[in-house]
Amino acid sequence: MKVRSNIFSEMLNVRRDICGYCGCCVSVCPEGALELIDAYLSVEQNCTSCGICAKVCPLGALEVVHEKSV
């Protein structure tokens, strides 16, 4: 799942094969852009690709990627 950021030409990529659906990322998101819906992590359009969620993820399931590299 890839979500285009409104501000930067970067996107938050959720590696569903790695994600453990624990919600750690949701708690640190300053924009409130993430939501854990059972075994599904939703990323809203207000994501700024700040990368805080990617940093704290225990498994490394989140990555901020540049549009070109996707």
Place this chain on the structure above:
Amino acid sequence: MKNQYDVLVIGGGPAGALAARTAVEKGLSALLVEKRPAIGAPVRCAEGLGKEALAEFMEPDERWISAEMTGAGIVAPDGFEMRLLSAMAGSKVGYILDRKFFDRELVWQAADAGADISVKTRASAPILVDGVVKGAQIEYCGQVSNVKADVVIAADGVESKFSRWCGIDTTVPVREIMSGMQYVMTDIDIDPHATIFYLGNEVAPEGYLWIFPKGDRAANVGIGISGRKSGEGHRAKDYLNRFVKKTFPNGKTIECIVGGVSVCRPLECTVGDGLVLVGDAARVVDPLTGGGIYNSMFTGRLAATVAAECIAKGDVSKKALMAYDKSWRASKMGKTIERNYLIKEYLIKQPDEKLNAIIHSVAKMNLKEFSTISLIKEIIRVNPKLLVDLGALAASLR
């Protein structure tokens, strides 16, 4: 499920279950919704709970107790292990629960007491009227409906969204989220009645690694590290795998658990108009230990008690519900959180050499009482200089 209740509880963990049960015991109608299809699963917890903490709520039952603890060990960064035993040799100090069955039992009790329960049911938006919470929009298998309630109790855990939708900022600072991972392991050589904590910047930066026994040769082997120390190549996963490879190379992992635990101060305000926040959603986790089961049950019960009083008086405003906020802050739990926050802030700043020195010096003493506070007092007694370092905290320890 009806479309109107006195109390709507969002989340089916220990906080939500105690809130729902207490509400109906106080004569209110209550609905508990849980977004996941099963109560108690997946586990996001190391499952430790003190004996006295449990006794405040219920009798222990072997159906949801995995193991009984009689002691603990703290392993310093240099590998030296300090042992703590209960005052009476062999007597229990706590339990390692089986949360899948424990949580289910708590929700079952709420259901038996008269609460309505709905699983695979998500609160997807608050019903707000002039900024006052009046219930929630509920989604179940594609069906969307509105459930009205006098008071909504948000027990939606570390990934809490409901209170944010109501305008309360619940963001946990990066340095104060514990990024955690745990394996349930079997076929490993352990002390089956002692919890072991490993400290040190190499082992678990600004956190700790634990072995919590689940049987004679089984345990929760887990770790929590500060979010600010986490990153590619040095995540909770990397630290845990390194430890397990070295310590239990022949162990078998039968479950992989991940999760986040907040170790910040609780939210500045845990109520709104028609809204009460409890448990992890209120960020009332013990910042030193990361323990949250007791605090969740305590705040869940208290929230419903205060909600019942406010509903009876016909005033569920933020001002009226503040009785809940004030009450938990003044409680032993509230004071312990503040004290342990200060201790945590002190400990995470210490280099490994200092942690080694502290643990070595305390190990020479005879601890008469098994508790975090007696341990801290002993640390200060043998390291009087700490009194200066700890500043404001010192007074609260006397």
